[in-house]
Amino acid sequence: MSDTEVENIIIIGGGPAGYTAALYAARAELNPLVFEGFQWGGQLQNTTDVENFPGFPEGIMGPEMMTRFRDQAERFGTRFVTDDVDKVELTDGGIHKVYLGDEVHHAKTVILAMGAEPKRLGIPGEMEMAGRGVSTCGVCDGAFFKDRSTMVIGGGDSAMEDAVFISKFASSLDLVHRRDEFRASKIMQERAESLPNISLKTPWAPEEFVAGEDGALEKVRLKHSESGEVEEIPVDGVFVAIGHIPRSELVVGQVDTDDEGYVKTEAASTKTNLAGVFAIGDLVDHTYRQAVTAAGSGCKGALDAEWYLRDATF
Numbered sequence: 038m039s040d041t042e043v044e045n046i047i048i049i050g051g052g053p054a055g056y057t058a059a060l061y062a063a064r065a066e067l068n069p070l071v072f073e074g075f076q077w078g079g080q081l082q083n084t085t086d087v088e089n090f091p092g093f094p095e096g097i098m099g100p101e102m103m104t105r106f107r108d109q110a111e112r113f114g115t116r117f118v119t120d121d122v123d124k125v126e127l128t129d130g131g132i133h134k135v136y137l138g139d140e141v142h143h144a145k146t147v148i149l150a151m152g153a154e155p156k157r158l159g160i161p162g163e164m165e166m167a168g169r170g171v172s173t174c175g176v177c178d179g180a181f182f183k184d185r186s187t188m189v190i191g192g193g194d195s196a197m198e199d200a201v202f203i204s205k206f207a208s209s210l211d212l213v214h215r216r217d218e219f220r221a222s223k224i225m226q227e228r229a230e231s232l233p234n235i236s237l238k239t240p241w242a243p244e245e246f247v248a249g250e251d252g253a254l255e256k257v258r259l260k261h262s263e264s265g266e267v268e269e270i271p272v273d274g275v276f277v278a279i280g281h282i283p284r285s286e287l288v289v290g291q292v293d294t295d296d297e298g299y300v301k302t303e304a305a306s307t308k309t310n311l312a313g314v315f316a317i318g319d320l321v322d323h324t325y326r327q328a329v330t331a332a333g334s335g336c337k338g339a340l341d342a343e344w345y346l347r348d349a350t351f
């Protein structure tokens with residue numbers, strides 16, 4: 038496509054939301070173009086068994102599921118660019134521009150589906166030992182810690198869910214939270230507390246992940262939030278479960294976002310404050326962040342874009 042041609046729909050993001058939007062848009066004969074990112078497939082690329090996506094009673098591996106999503110969108114003519122968008126120039130009801138370096142693509146509608154990524158603590162050792170004892174995905178990596186000592190950091194539902202899952206494998210699990218009160222729902226907290234190999238440790242905050250001689254995690258240095266006392270706990274694996282950050286940096290300042298950076302959409306729709314720009318999936322979702330909810334919102338995004346195009350006078 039030359040610089041002056043105008044796409045009906047550009048979708049930015051290659052997770053369950055983006056691919057579902059592409060499927061719907063392609064079947065509506067809108068010939069969508071998806072910038073799926075260099076690491077296409079989204080967070081499910083880092084997941085093993087997915088057992089909660091309806092239609093797969095035996096479960097399916099995350100990467101295999103994303104390949105199927107992608108294939109299904111491709112079957113109806115979706116075009117993919119396996120690269121990261123550098124810049125966008127969004128308008129209110131006009132033609133939008135999407136840049137890959139100096140290459141510009143024009144579109145009547147843009148669907149934002151960039152997803153979210155796990156929050157990091159920002160302490161020494163965290164990045165250095167990623168995959169060597171430090172993980173942000175309990176569901177992905179919990180099974181590697183069979184009969185080993187583990188720790189989960191966080192006080193929300195994600196931390197509780199990770200702890201319950203990992204405790205099926207681990208011999209022991211310290212659930213470390215920086216306050217005495219948990220943000221998690223009562224039921225999730227009680228479920229974690231009831232398990233014999235889980236111990237709650239509050240109010241302690243992690244200060245450093247310390248490596249052993251082999252470079253893998255050996256212990257976690259914690260600091261008491263009130264007394265300042267420092268303690269080192271030997272563990273084989275630590276899971277950081279302190280929430281997610283929406284990947285909205287590309288559009289912050291152009292579309293309305295909330296205090297945490299999630300793109301704001303009109304109630305019960307995927308419309309942003311800019312006409313012709315829609316947002317879907319984890320980029321807008323504080324709460325559910327499931328493959329099935331992201332896919333559902335992808336469907337909504339494509340339909341919203343289709344209806345917008347039907348009524349627009351370009």
Ligand code: NAP
Nearest residue numbers: 158191192193194195196198215216220279280281323324
């Ligand atoms: P969250 O509710 O925002 O909780 C994040 C936790 O991490 C908080 O307890 C927070 O501590 C702690 N934290 C944040 N930054 C930290 C730091 N730098 N150092 C130490 N601790 C830090 O996030 P979430 O648990 O991912 O849940 C997000 C949403 O998804 C929630 O609405 C949740 O209900 C939902 N969710 C639901 C389920 C389920 O129902 N199955 C499962 C997972 C998630 P403070 O409390 O001190 O701020």
